[in-house]
Amino acid sequence: MSSDPIQKLLAPVHEFLHCATPNEWIAEARRPEHLPALLVDHMNCELKAAQTAIMLLRKYAVDKNTAQALAQWAKPFEDMVYFRRYSPELAGAKNGQIQLVYKQDNEFNREFGSAMMRLIKEEFHHFVQVLEILEQRDIPYHSLSAGRYAKGLMRCARTHEPATLVDKLIIGGLIEARSCERFAKLAPFLDDELKQFYVSLLRSEARHFKDYLALANSVAGECIDARVQYLAAKEAELIQSSDPEFRFHSGSPLAEVLAS
Structure with a gap:
């Protein structure tokens, strides 16, 4: 992807x-000693993104x-992260085929289901890609505590429906947008393999954020x-x-508050 399409995508x-x-x-x-944590947490984030979409479908739609x-679809990925149990089924599980049956078969639920299923498949695919990079580089998977970022955003969500769902969808969009922005900004400082990989993720991340916002608008x-x-101000x-x-998704390691 050349620079002009990337800039258009990122705008x-x-x-x-x-x-x-x-x-x-x-x-x-970009410090070499942080590469293991960067990749492991990236893989964890892919799982969390898929889990969030699954949770939304389970709670609101299906x-x-x-x-x-x-x-059950998520189980091989969760076993890898939570129990370090690698399943031979994991690579194939990213393409899981599930026929969605909705609580109410209406236009919004079908739109919701289609967007979330595509997102889940892509996040699981990215999970497997990061795992393969870890294995190729002999970087062992190790447990990392969750950062403050997602929890900090979720604390801002309202507690009555449908406002709760609206806020969760907006927050999902913010997380996907930040991932896209961060992949793009970090990529030039990485080795060629990781640079190409992170650039390859931009299109899907940018689409995910738009999907979340479109759904939030529909619900509201x-x-x-x-x-x-x-x-967005809280996210910043x-x-x-x-x-x-x-x-x-951590904040600044140095400054108390940086200018935007």
Whole structure:
């Protein structure tokens, strides 16, 4: 992907987010000693993204049997991360075929199901790709505690429906947009293999953020601009403020608050 298409792809991402990734985070991320943590946490993030989409489908859209099938789909990936149990089925599981049966068969649920299923498949595929990179580089998988980022955003979600779902979808869009922005900003500082890999992820991440926002608009049935601005500002605070841990979505490792 040449630079012009990349910039065109990133333009709505940059417009959506309230700040860029701090240069101090890039400086930390490009250090060779941080590569294992970067890749392991990236793989964990792919699982979390898929789990979030599965959770949303199970809670809001599909029937009980479909919910169980979705949970089973995630199991080989969860076993790898939580118990370090590698299953030969893992690589094939990324292409899981599940027929969604909805609690209510309406246009929104079908749109919701289609977008989330595509996202889940892509996140599981990316999970396998990162795992293969770890194996090729003889980097052992090791447990990492979750960073503050996603939890910090979810604490901002409202607690009554449908506002809760609207906020969760906006937050999903913010996380996907930040991943896209961070892949693009970090890629030039990585070796050729990782650079090409991270650039290859941009298109799907950019589409995921748009899908989440479109769904949030559909659920709300009214203008969500004010809510988007509020949550995007909270996201920027997490990215710009100092963070004691290095993670894929961590904040600045140096500054207390950086200018956007």
